[in-house]
Amino acid sequence: MKSDRLSFGRQPHADAAIVRFDNVGLRYGQGGEILHDISLSLAPGSFHFLTGDSGAGKSSLLSLMYLALRPTRGRIEMFGIDATRMSHAMLPRIRRRIGVVFQDFRLLDHLSTLDNVALPLRVAGVRESEIARHVPELLHWVGLGDAIKVRPSALSGGEQQRVAIARAVINRPDLLLADEPTGNVDDRIAQRLMHLFIELNRLGTTVVVATHNEPLIRRFPFPRLHLHGGGLSRYEAGEIPERTEAEP
Amino acid sequence: MSLFRRRADLPFHHDAAAAFLPAMIAMMVFLATLALSGALVLDNLLARWNRDIKGTLTVQVIPADPDPHSKATARRIDKTVRILEETPGVIRVRPLSAEELAALIEPWLGNTDLIADLPLPLLIDVVISDTNPPDLGKLAERLKAEVRGASVDDHRVWLSRVIRLADGLEMLAKAVMAMVSLAAAFAVVFATRAGMAIHRRSIEILHLVGARDSYIARQYALRALGLGAKGAAVGFGLAAPVLIGLGNMAKTLQGGLLAEIGFSSAHWAVLAAVPAVAALLAMAAAFLTVLRTLSRML
Numbered sequence: 001m002k003s004d005r006l007s008f009g010r011q012p013h014a015d016a017a018i019v020r021f022d023n024v025g026l027r028y029g030q031g032g033e034i035l036h037d038i039s040l041s042l043a044p045g046s047f048h049f050l051t052g053d054s055g056a057g058k059s060s061l062l063s064l065m066y067l068a069l070r071p072t073r074g075r076i077e078m079f080g081i082d083a084t085r086m087s088h089a090m091l092p093r094i095r096r097r098i099g100v101v102f103q104d105f106r107l108l109d110h111l112s113t114l115d116n117v118a119l120p121l122r123v124a125g126v127r128e129s130e131i132a133r134h135v136p137e138l139l140h141w142v143g144l145g146d147a148i149k150v151r152p153s154a155l156s157g158g159e160q161q162r163v164a165i166a167r168a169v170i171n172r173p174d175l176l177l178a179d180e181p182t183g184n185v186d187d188r189i190a191q192r193l194m195h196l197f198i199e200l201n202r203l204g205t206t207v208v209v210a211t212h213n214e215p216l217i218r219r220f221p222f223p224r225l226h227l228h229g230g231g232l233s234r235y236e237a238g239e240i241p242e243r244t245e246a247e248p
Numbered sequence: 249m250s251l252f253r254r255r256a257d258l259p260f261h262h263d264a265a266a267a268f269l270p271a272m273i274a275m276m277v278f279l280a281t282l283a284l285s286g287a288l289v290l291d292n293l294l295a296r297w298n299r300d301i302k303g304t305l306t307v308q309v310i311p312a313d314p315d316p317h318s319k320a321t322a323r324r325i326d327k328t329v330r331i332l333e334e335t336p337g338v339i340r341v342r343p344l345s346a347e348e349l350a351a352l353i354e355p356w357l358g359n360t361d362l363i364a365d366l367p368l369p370l371l372i373d374v375v376i377s378d379t380n381p382p383d384l385g386k387l388a389e390r391l392k393a394e395v396r397g398a399s400v401d402d403h404r405v406w407l408s409r410v411i412r413l414a415d416g417l418e419m420l421a422k423a424v425m426a427m428v429s430l431a432a433a434f435a436v437v438f439a440t441r442a443g444m445a446i447h448r449r450s451i452e453i454l455h456l457v458g459a460r461d462s463y464i465a466r467q468y469a470l471r472a473l474g475l476g477a478k479g480a481a482v483g484f485g486l487a488a489p490v491l492i493g494l495g496n497m498a499k500t501l502q503g504g505l506l507a508e509i510g511f512s513s514a515h516w517a518v519l520a521a522v523p524a525v526a527a528l529l530a531m532a533a534a535f536l537t538v539l540r541t542l543s544r545m546l
Contacts, residue, residue, distance in 0.1 A: 088543055088545075089460075091455070092455075092458045092459060095456060095457070096458035100456060106452075106453050108259065108453060109259070110259035123454060123459035
């Protein structure tokens with residue numbers, strides 16, 4: 001099952017890939033490579049879990065996908081565009097097609113829940129009337145209808161996480177990257193959030209969910225990408241990587 | 249539309265620029281307003297003084313001996329007239345007659361025969377070109393060197409030197425304005441950079457949700473415009489009473505060289521542009537600083 005070139009999803013045609021890595025390596029400063037020889041290609045409309053021990057590089061791999069990091073070697077293509085040679089001015093256009101749920105949420109503390117979720121729409125120049133229509137609707141859906149005017153600091157960790165998720169999906173991204181999106185919520189809400197991701201996936205969004213939550217992975221029939229020792233392997237749904245017992 | 253939204257996407261109330269920038273801009277606007285008004289006053293005075301030294305000129309020749317009709321004196325007059333006629337920019341030269349001299353001096357000494365016996369200096373009336381006036385300093389030196397007792401009316405010579413000084417001062421005032429503008433722009437640049445360092449995390453978030461650099465720059469620019477306008481209003485508010493006070497003091501001098509030191513409403517309109525320009529300068533400096541800084545971020 002381990003292979004150099006991992007190609008998966010419904011449409012294995014490589015040129016149509018949403019995300020494509022070729023022998024990507026990443027190191028910070030003078031240290032050793034945390035990721036090496038990563039090759040993958042995510043087909044449009046695919047859904048993957050991303051697993052691996054803490055510190056295995058899951059967040060770094062996602063950072064490469066949302067263009068916050070550049071690889072130290074190799075080539076990354078996002079939506080068919082060479083990301084390693086992308087100009088600074090092109091980044092916003094690509095990023096508007098990507099929704100990211102950060103592990104540490106990265107909400108703006110001085111803005112209300114509504115303004116935080118509205119941010120991707122505002123920076124894209126969407127009308128306020130449309131923002132006023134869509135944002136409260138989504139916040140109701142994730143169970144934060146009463147917290148529209150509240151600032152993130154007044155919310156619990158789980159509530160902040162849902163704000164972060166709402167912000168990531170508000171503009172119906174082509175690619176959703178979620179880093180531990182169910183880490184701070186109870187099982188019932190975790191399920192509900194997973195159904196939100198699946199719903200988006202049905203509508204065409206390519207989804208990558210990085211998680212430690214083994215029961216959750218087992219409950220949903222999606223393939224997983226597993227990081228181990230800086231390399232990436234792919235497992236079909238139901239397959240369990242070796243050494244996962246070590247994971248919490 | 250999103251431009252004028254009540255709340256900025258960046259937590260501006262958390263940074264030091266809020267206090268620092270308006271105070272800095274207020275001082276700069278105060279100085280720039282004073283410098284500009286100085287330049288305007290000098291411009292006024294220069295225009296008048298330049299009018300004064302145009303037109304006519306008087307050269308006086310002290311008689312060679314007590315006898316005003318002596319040959320030596322006549323030679324001095326002739327030589328002076330010749331030098332004047334040779335000087336470029338001189339249109340007409342006419343020595344004043346004894347009767348004209350007596351008429352000039354009459355208000356002081358009365359109409360007495362005494363005048364005829366006094367060794368009065370003889371005067372030569374000179375009409376000079378408006379467009380191409382002679383260099384009075386040089387002319388004075390030449391006459392002094394070549395004709396004993398001949399001199400150009402020194403009020404004019406002195407005035408031509410004052411004009412040169414005033415010209416220099418006007419340039420200095422303009423240089424001060426340029427320096428002050430530059431200093432204000434630097435202050436905005438550094439305050440903006442410091443603010444960006446403080447808001448780095450928020451800027452990253454804006455970037456990650458797809459904000460263009462210009463979107464972020466606009467937020468800083470609007471903020472700098474607001475802070476700049478606040479400071480500029482204070483600075484101008486402090487400068488205006490100072491100028492009004494100085495103007496009133498100058499008026500009490502009445503006439504003389506400083507007669508036209510006051511401000512017309514047109515001058516006030518020009519001065520009022522200083523705070524407006526300062527606020528816009530702050531806005532532009534912030535916008536460009538952010539664009540420049542962000543272009544180096546991923």
